Amino acid sequence: MKRSLIDICDLSTEEIEEMVDVAKDIMRNPQKYSEKCKGKKLAALFFEPSTRTRLSFEAAMYELGGNVLSVSSADSSSASKGESVADTARIVSCYADIIAMRHPKEGAPLVAAMNASIPVINAGDGGHNHPTQTLADICTVSLEKGRLNNLTVGFCGDLKFGRTVHSLIQALSRYSGNRFILISPEELNLPGYIKKDVIEKNRIEYVQTTSLEQVMPELDILYMTRVQKERFFNEEDYLRLKDSYILTPEKLKSARSDLSILHPLPRVNEISVAIDNDPRACYFKQALYGKYMRMALIMKLLGIEP
Amino acid sequence: MNIDSIKNGIVIDHITAGKGMDIYNLLKLDSLDCSVAIIKNVTSVKMGKKDIIKIDADIPINMDILGYIDPGVTVNIIRGGERVEKRSISLPDRLVNVIFCKNPRCITSTEQELPHIFKLTDPANRVYRCAYCESKASGRGI
Numbered sequence: 001m002k003r004s005l006i007d008i009c010d011l012s013t014e015e016i017e018e019m020v021d022v023a024k025d026i027m028r029n030p031q032k033y034s035e036k037c038k039g040k041k042l043a044a045l046f047f048e049p050s051t052r053t054r055l056s057f058e059a060a061m062y063e064l065g066g067n068v069l070s071v072s073s074a075d076s077s078s079a080s081k082g083e084s085v086a087d088t089a090r091i092v093s094c095y096a097d098i099i100a101m102r103h104p105k106e107g108a109p110l111v112a113a114m115n116a117s118i119p120v121i122n123a124g125d126g127g128h129n130h131p132t133q134t135l136a137d138i139c140t141v142s143l144e145k146g147r148l149n150n151l152t153v154g155f156c157g158d159l160k161f162g163r164t165v166h167s168l169i170q171a172l173s174r175y176s177g178n179r180f181i182l183i184s185p186e187e188l189n190l191p192g193y194i195k196k197d198v199i200e201k202n203r204i205e206y207v208q209t210t211s212l213e214q215v216m217p218e219l220d221i222l223y224m225t226r227v228q229k230e231r232f233f234n235e236e237d238y239l240r241l242k243d244s245y246i247l248t249p250e251k252l253k254s255a256r257s258d259l260s261i262l263h264p265l266p267r268v269n270e271i272s273v274a275i276d277n278d279p280r281a282c283y284f285k286q287a288l289y290g291k292y293m294r295m296a297l298i299m300k301l302l303g304i305e306p
Numbered sequence: 307m308n309i310d311s312i313k314n315g316i317v318i319d320h321i322t323a324g325k326g327m328d329i330y331n332l333l334k335l336d337s338l339d340c341s342v343a344i345i346k347n348v349t350s351v352k353m354g355k356k357d358i359i360k361i362d363a364d365i366p367i368n369m370d371i372l373g374y375i376d377p378g379v380t381v382n383i384i385r386g387g388e389r390v391e392k393r394s395i396s397l398p399d400r401l402v403n404v405i406f407c408k409n410p411r412c413i414t415s416t417e418q419e420l421p422h423i424f425k426l427t428d429p430a431n432r433v434y435r436c437a438y439c440e441s442k443a444s445g446r447g448i
């Protein structure tokens with residue numbers, strides 16, 4: 001049966017763990033995987049620019065020995081001629097073996113999956129879902145910590161609009177003994193329905209705070225996101241608050257020596273570059289792990305055994 | 307039409323008082339040629355007050371709409387003056403083109419031919435979310 005990945009919850013915890021194991025194996029034996037997708041084509045349909053995600057998918061497919069058909073900008077594509085997502089998905093099914101779709105409209109990859117005869121991967125749909133980022137995040141946690149349970153995870157910055165935060169909270173809520181610390185200005189608190197429908201439903205303990213410094217010593221993982229100026233009603237609030245959510249060597253002083261700092265990237269200024277060489281900074285490794293997880297995912301959806 | 311005696315038709319009973327008109331509109335009963343009666347604020351032992359709709363023709367009824375608007379109703383099918391079937395309604399798992407997504411960022415906002423699909427995500431609180439963007443259906447937002 002054809003399978004797609006639209007939402008991180010389309011995958012069971014067992015499947016995610018299997019994929020993390022495959023990702024680890026790829027890192028150890030890249031040669032073993034270099035022809036797994038020989039003769040297969042990935043259609044990268046990017047109706048909105050996202051250079052990093054597209055490159056990660058393309059690199060993943062090439063490292064599996066496959067090929068890539070790429071559509072990289074909205075106006076050169078059939079979308080500008082008014083073709084529907086459904087029709088595009090049907091047509092591309094004739095040319096490729098798997099689709100990775102980025103689209104500014106929420107739900108577009110689901111529409112593609114409903115109409116394509118080949119698997120569809122959601123590579124980001126507006127502010128809604130971005131499941132392959134979550135796979136990268138989970139792989140990083142697993143590799144850095146050796147487990148996905150019994151962790152105290154701090155989420156810092158824009159928890160209201162940060163879709164990667166919402167998905168990672170969803171994914172980590174399925175493991176026992178995790179504890180979340182939600183660090184954000186009040187304007188950017190985690191939406192109530194995620195607290196209620198995800199965190200409380202899974203009986204996960206959580207704390208909400210505005211101070212990163214206060215909770216720093218407790219954290220196993222610190223997941224940073226950007227606080228954007230346009231999220232605030234007025235400039236004064238933004239200027240007053242922005243520095244509280246910038247990670248500096250000074251704020252890291254009270255952190256544990258085995259803390260892991262994650263960030264979905266791109267970073268602007270929310271993590272000081274002075275931290276980049278700190279062994280606790282994992283955000284560049286996270287991008288690398290994202291490629292290995294995309295490789296594991298492409299193989300899984302194509303039904304190719306590792 | 308004598309509202310007490312229908313020969314062949316449908317009686318929608320146990321409608322929450324005040325919802326009779328909503329159901330009439332949503333089932334598009336105004337477009338029927340046959341007689342339709344809405345009886346409001348009928349005294350009911352069980353409910354205090356209720357509305358009833360009687361339709362003097364055997365037409366197909368969209369049970370999903372009824373279940374979404376008022377899951378407590380019963381639908382009685384009348385043939386030859388006798389009740390031949392009594393259907394109770396449950397909250398539907400899925401609604402197709404009953405309610406419409408209003409999220410401007412949703413793919414349904416730009417691709418008009420897509421069916422508007424909502425899924426029941428929280429039966430206890432009767433919460434429906436758009437299958438595409440997961441926006442919550444706003445009230446009975448029709």
Ligand SMILES: [Zn+2]
Nearest residue numbers: 407412436439
């Ligand atoms: Zn929607």
